[in-house]
Amino acid sequence: xxxxxxxxxxxxxxxxxxxxxxxxxxxxxxxxxxxxxxxxxxxxxxxxxxxxxxxxxxxxxxxxxxxxxxxxxxxxxxxxxxxxxxxxxxxxxxxxxxxxxxxxxxxxxxxxxxxxxxxxxxxxxxxxxxxxxxxxxxxxxxxxxxxxxxxxxxxxxxxxxxxxxxxxxxxxxxxxxxxxxxxxxxxxxxxxxxxxxxxxxxxxxxxxxxxxxxxxxxxxxxxxxxxxxxxxxxxxxxxxxxxxxxxxxxxxxxxxxxxxxxxxxxxxxxxxxxxxxxxxxxxxxxxxxxxxxxxxxxxxxxxxxxxxxxxxxxxxxxxx
Numbered sequence: 631x632x633x634x635x636x637x638x639x640x641x642x643x644x645x646x647x648x649x650x651x652x653x654x655x656x657x658x659x660x661x662x663x664x665x666x667x668x669x670x671x672x673x674x675x676x677x678x679x680x681x682x683x684x685x686x687x688x689x690x691x692x693x694x695x696x697x698x699x700x701x702x703x704x705x706x707x708x709x710x711x712x713x714x715x716x717x718x719x720x721x722x723x724x725x726x727x728x729x730x731x732x733x734x735x736x737x738x739x740x741x742x743x744x745x746x747x748x749x750x751x752x753x754x755x756x757x758x759x760x761x762x763x764x765x766x767x768x769x770x771x772x773x774x775x776x777x778x779x780x781x782x783x784x785x786x787x788x789x790x791x792x793x794x795x796x797x798x799x800x801x802x803x804x805x806x807x808x809x810x811x812x813x814x815x816x817x818x819x820x821x822x823x824x825x826x827x828x829x830x831x832x833x834x835x836x837x838x839x840x841x842x843x844x845x846x847x848x849x850x851x852x853x854x855x856x857x858x859x860x861x862x863x864x865x866x867x868x869x870x871x872x873x874x875x876x877x878x879x880x881x882x883x884x885x886x887x888x889x890x891x892x893x894x895x896x897x898x899x900x901x902x903x904x905x906x907x908x909x910x911x912x913x914x915x916x917x918x919x920x921x922x923x924x925x926x927x928x929x930x931x932x933x934x935x936x937x938x939x940x941x942x943x944x945x946x947x948x949x950x
Contacts, residue, residue, distance in 0.1 A: 633658040635695075637671050639680035640702065646922050653930050677933070679926060681709055698939060700926050704728055704912070705861060706944050707834040715946035722929055722942045725950075726780045727920035728912040732859050733784040735911035736829055739857050739883025744768055748905050766853075769793045774825035776818070776841075777832035777860060778809060785829060797821050815841075822849040827857065833950040834861035842866065847873035855881045859911040862887040871897050874904065885911040 638661040651659050660671045665684045672685055673692040680702040696719055704725040742748050744766045753760055773789045775782040778798040786796045786808035798809035805812045813821050832838045843866035867888045873879050881903035890909055898904050929939035
């Protein structure tokens, strides 16, 4: 009888691998970040830690054992969700591990644009001493957090430390601490005109795709700054470029894009009122520890006892 198999599709610390083996001592545990080296094991795996697009054909065409996938990212829009749902495969995400690094990135972008740090960096490179018409600050302003999950909640907490008025948008509209007023997604038009900063922290779903287009940019203040650390396709990029060029909004801090890497011909690269980061907002020295220790191991302990994972279980129909 073949051993039950767990494939870890990345390199983990030896200590973490040993901890996993202690929980499932009778299993075969394979760890290799190079998917091509473990195709045979992937075709037999009951559990996979870290889904990669490259493994999809092997999994979907050959594997009949798969029961559970733990992703390495919070977003799951790149997975074949419909097929996984049809096969009753449980998917758990890395949702929650990004709250600290991404909220820090959000404020780095907000502060960078408000205090013109990006402009001063360019001037430093040119050895140019110029005030650059610096005149904005964050304290006392209104921030709209579009998608109040773990990242949004941490962002709201930090915003309160700046004395900001915090508005939130979430699917349920349910109120929460540190958000003064919560709205539903269908009330977005009420939120945007109030905001000095609009922060998108949404997952990509059919409902959120192209959620921000020309109409939404027209509803925003001319002095407003847009931050997107969710997913690129949530924004109509062409409409955003137009809004920035026509000064319908004051600036944008963007970590995600419709096409990644962002094509060199994109006008966004050369805009003085835009800061671009290469989809790195969630990067942190603690990433692996948080995914493994805080999410995967507790779920694995349940699974080893014959119970289903219950932490960060993705609703495959909703896509988050």
